[in-house]
Amino acid sequence: MLINRREALALSAGALFATMNPARAQGKKTLRLAPHAALRVLDPVVTNAYITRNHAFMVYDTLFAVDAQYRPQPQMVKEWSISPDKLAYTFTLRDGLAFHDGQPVTAADCIASIARWAKKDVIGLRLAAVTTGMEALDDKSFRISLKEPFGPMFEAFARPSSIPLYVMPKRIADLPADKVLEEVVGSGPFRFLPAEFRPGVSWAYERNEKYVPRSEPASGLAGGKVVKVDRVEVVWFPSRQTAINALAKGEIDLLESLNADQRSLLQGNKDVVVRRKAGPSASTIRFNWAQPPFDNLKVRQAVQAVVTQQDYMDASIGDPESYQICPAFFGCGTPLETAIGFPDTGKPNLAKAKALLQEAGYKGEKVVIITPGDVASFAPLAPLTQQLLRQIGIPSEIQTMEWSAFLARRAKPEPVAEGGWNLAHAVFDRIDLISPLGNLNFDARGKAAYTGFVDDPETEALKGRYQRETDPAKQKAIVEEMQKRAYQQVFYIPLGTYFDYEAFRATVSDYVPSAVMVAWDVSKA
Amino acid sequence: MLRLIALRIAMAVPVMLVVATIVFLLLRLSPGDPALIIAGESAGPEALARIRSQMGLDQPLVVQYFTWLAAIARGDLGFSILSKVPVLSLIFDRLEPTLVLALSAILITVVIAVPLGAVAAWRHNSWIDRAVMMLSVVGFSVPAFVIGYILILLLSVKADLFPVQGYVSPFEDPLAALRHLALPSLTLALVFMALISRVTRSSLLEVLGEDFVRTARAKGNVERRVLWRHALPNAAVPIITVIGLGIALLISGVVVTESVFNLPGVGRLTIDAILARDYPVVQGLMLFFALIYVGVNLLIDIAYVIVDPRIRY
Numbered sequence: 001m002l003i004n005r006r007e008a009l010a011l012s013a014g015a016l017f018a019t020m021n022p023a024r025a026q027g028k029k030t031l032r033l034a035p036h037a038a039l040r041v042l043d044p045v046v047t048n049a050y051i052t053r054n055h056a057f058m059v060y061d062t063l064f065a066v067d068a069q070y071r072p073q074p075q076m077v078k079e080w081s082i083s084p085d086k087l088a089y090t091f092t093l094r095d096g097l098a099f100h101d102g103q104p105v106t107a108a109d110c111i112a113s114i115a116r117w118a119k120k121d122v123i124g125l126r127l128a129a130v131t132t133g134m135e136a137l138d139d140k141s142f143r144i145s146l147k148e149p150f151g152p153m154f155e156a157f158a159r160p161s162s163i164p165l166y167v168m169p170k171r172i173a174d175l176p177a178d179k180v181l182e183e184v185v186g187s188g189p190f191r192f193l194p195a196e197f198r199p200g201v202s203w204a205y206e207r208n209e210k211y212v213p214r215s216e217p218a219s220g221l222a223g224g225k226v227v228k229v230d231r232v233e234v235v236w237f238p239s240r241q242t243a244i245n246a247l248a249k250g251e252i253d254l255l256e257s258l259n260a261d262q263r264s265l266l267q268g269n270k271d272v273v274v275r276r277k278a279g280p281s282a283s284t285i286r287f288n289w290a291q292p293p294f295d296n297l298k299v300r301q302a303v304q305a306v307v308t309q310q311d312y313m314d315a316s317i318g319d320p321e322s323y324q325i326c327p328a329f330f331g332c333g334t335p336l337e338t339a340i341g342f343p344d345t346g347k348p349n350l351a352k353a354k355a356l357l358q359e360a361g362y363k364g365e366k367v368v369i370i371t372p373g374d375v376a377s378f379a380p381l382a383p384l385t386q387q388l389l390r391q392i393g394i395p396s397e398i399q400t401m402e403w404s405a406f407l408a409r410r411a412k413p414e415p416v417a418e419g420g421w422n423l424a425h426a427v428f429d430r431i432d433l434i435s436p437l438g439n440l441n442f443d444a445r446g447k448a449a450y451t452g453f454v455d456d457p458e459t460e461a462l463k464g465r466y467q468r469e470t471d472p473a474k475q476k477a478i479v480e481e482m483q484k485r486a487y488q489q490v491f492y493i494p495l496g497t498y499f500d501y502e503a504f505r506a507t508v509s510d511y512v513p514s515a516v517m518v519a520w521d522v523s524k525a
Numbered sequence: 526m527l528r529l530i531a532l533r534i535a536m537a538v539p540v541m542l543v544v545a546t547i548v549f550l551l552l553r554l555s556p557g558d559p560a561l562i563i564a565g566e567s568a569g570p571e572a573l574a575r576i577r578s579q580m581g582l583d584q585p586l587v588v589q590y591f592t593w594l595a596a597i598a599r600g601d602l603g604f605s606i607l608s609k610v611p612v613l614s615l616i617f618d619r620l621e622p623t624l625v626l627a628l629s630a631i632l633i634t635v636v637i638a639v640p641l642g643a644v645a646a647w648r649h650n651s652w653i654d655r656a657v658m659m660l661s662v663v664g665f666s667v668p669a670f671v672i673g674y675i676l677i678l679l680l681s682v683k684a685d686l687f688p689v690q691g692y693v694s695p696f697e698d699p700l701a702a703l704r705h706l707a708l709p710s711l712t713l714a715l716v717f718m719a720l721i722s723r724v725t726r727s728s729l730l731e732v733l734g735e736d737f738v739r740t741a742r743a744k745g746n747v748e749r750r751v752l753w754r755h756a757l758p759n760a761a762v763p764i765i766t767v768i769g770l771g772i773a774l775l776i777s778g779v780v781v782t783e784s785v786f787n788l789p790g791v792g793r794l795t796i797d798a799i800l801a802r803d804y805p806v807v808q809g810l811m812l813f814f815a816l817i818y819v820g821v822n823l824l825i826d827i828a829y830v831i832v833d834p835r836i837r838y
Contacts, residue, residue, distance in 0.1 A: 243787075402557075408558040
């Protein structure tokens with residue numbers, strides 16, 4: 001049989017495309033997911049990067065963990081007791097806990113892990129300051145002795161973000177606190193595969209066959225971590241659009257994050273499920289308290305008088321399903337939610353703002369707004385704020401820079417002429433706000449504090465009271481005082497909370513709604 | 526020829542030194558702090574100072590510079606600040622996708638653009654000429670990421686012919702590699718093709734008016750032979766020059782193409798390292814790119830001698 005050139009070409013192309021179907025799973029059930037960022041730093045204590053935190057929750061287990069309602073629940077701990085004077089806490093570990101290197105998890109490992117964490121985390125530092133000793137009672141029990149009561153003990157041990165308390169082997173946890181850990185040995189439901197780690201590109205996990213999950217159903221970061229896939233492969237996509245296309249085509253199973261606008265690209269696709277994320281984000285206006293004109297309370301109050309969350313959310317998010325007006329500094333839908341002190345009436349009060357500026361003796365100095373040009377969630381905020389400032393007679397200039405330069409500049413309390421700034425925006429995940437001791441916006445230690453350099457000894461005293469209080473009702477009352485004061489002093493201005501979305505193939509089920517992406521419980525058809 | 530190669534290698538040393546110095550100063554003088562990237566905003570000044578000290582960033586600039594130069598002289602490019610992986614390993618790990626992508630783009634360009642330009646010159650002012658020129662204007666004007674996304678939408682998502690993203694090594698699975706490379710190579714090649722087809726056309730137009738071409742025709746050669754055998758080799762020098770200069774264009778195009786098609790190459794590594802202020806990685810990459818550029822120029826000089834024996838160095 002003779003074929004001509006065209007037929008030969010068509011046959012070769014056909015043969016080529018016939019081999020071009022996506023690679024099928026080779027015996028193992030593999031979940032392929034696209035995260036929100038690239039993993040580069042593996043040490044979850046040295047950095048508070050969200051992607052390192054998410055990686056660590058796969059590999060390490062925690063003593064306590066927050067559930068879907070942000071309440072601390074025991075995780076590695078089976079039982080605990082508190083002495084009547086509330087100065088001694090005794091914890092006993094669950095049976096069957098073991099590290100990925102085969103060694104059992106002991107009380108000594110937990111003590112070493114707490115000690116390492118307490119040198120870095122803001123709540124850990126407070127705990128360390130009141131701890132008089134930590135001792136192992138036997139292989140599975142340990143006691144923490146305090147010189148004064150520490151109310152948020154379980155809240156501290158269940159930290160879901162910033163720096164959670166991950167339990168690691170003593171030999172690793174005992175390394176100098178400043179040494180960046182390179183060995184990843186946890187006791188969590190997944191084992192990290194170092195040979196497959198390509199920094200900034202991809203990484204993978206394998207099911208920890210020996211992991212003993214709790215019996216309760218999974219809820220947030222708490223409950224039974226039952227692993228139903230053999231492998232999890234994580235591939236970083238610098239282009240969100242490409243990740244969306246890859247999900248639509250079935251090249252990946254799960255996309256951790258897409259915003260309200262990008263959601264529309266997957267609507268109508270029957271093979272893909274799009275769902276609102278459990279944890280929202282909150283955008284804020286921050287003032288530089290260390291420099292004029294925002295060192296003046298009345299100038300800050302003038303800006304507060306014209307800001308409405310509704311305006312910011314409408315302009316920056318748009319879709320009412322995707323945002324929420326939230327008066328609570330410690331997050332809406334959390335145990336410490338309160339609306340006390342919320343000054344936002346939904347209508348800008350220009351007359352009040354102008355009167356406050358006059359009282360403040362403001363002389364029309366130009367302010368500098370700094371903003372990152374390469375972070376989408378910040379993009380609409382600076383122009384909106386500039387417009388409001390213009391309306392009340394504060395001239396301003398927006399200076400745009402890339403993220404790294406923005407972070408470095410925002411950390412400077414100096415005047416603008418010396419590389420500082422007057423006004424900036426910040427965006428937080430809600431889980432970073434839920435703790436009165438861990439919420440960076442309530443760091444009120446002046447120039448030593450988090451960016452904005454809020455200087456308010458009264459708030460620091462309130463935090464001390466909260467720390468010593470063990471009664472939840474009284475804790476809540478202190479939190480209300482804190483929020484009221486923060487609104488009065490205009491620590492910062494919350495601009496509302498908004499939700500991103502997560503998307504997964506219809507073949508994926510039981511994906512746990514959690515503020516931190518987790519891959520336990522997920523199954524794949 | 527050997528003298529030329531030796532001379533060029535010797536000249537590469539001061540070039541690399543200048544590049545190294547400029548990159549070092551640019552990075553250190555630009556705003557941004559790697560310690561802040563690693564530790565996060567909540568880290569206190571003491572923690573940041575400790576991290577800077579560990580990385581040697583608390584040393585005077587001159588000390589940092591000479592320490593780095595001494596390490597380079599020993600062949601040590603250092604470790605990534607973030608991932609703690611040796612810079613050389615990081616570059617080698619990411620080199621293959623970039624090289625394969627760039628070579629396939631060059632191959633597509635030479636195979637398609639040179640004949641297109643030649644035909645456009647041969648059929649000067651015809652519809653073929655105008656079509657080629659129109660396509661080259663489009664290739665120049667439309668950004669690579671737009672072309673990439675359009676190709677993905679049409680040929681991957683709609684027609685389901687190619688994968689959306691990812692890289693497969695041709696050494697592991699040649700057919701799968703071909704599938705994964707088709708769209709990114711084409712995307713990267715389009716700008717290059719626009720450039721090369723235009724240069725080929727203008728260069729050939731000039732040569733086609735020369736006396737030796739008229740002589741070839743007078744001797745009874747068919748037009749095809751006149752074009753390919755007599756005119757094109759004589760128009761090759763400017764084409765080769767532009768292909769060489771276009772390597773810089775390719776390097777910048779690789780960054781975008783790798784991001785759009787999610788290829789783990791050195792282009793993406795460069796962007797990531799710059800944004801994270803991963804100084805050792807950026808410095809290593811810039812030296813690497815400079816070396817590539819010097820090497821390509823050397824190859825072009827050698828190619829001149831081959832295509833035009835009249836050229837002597």
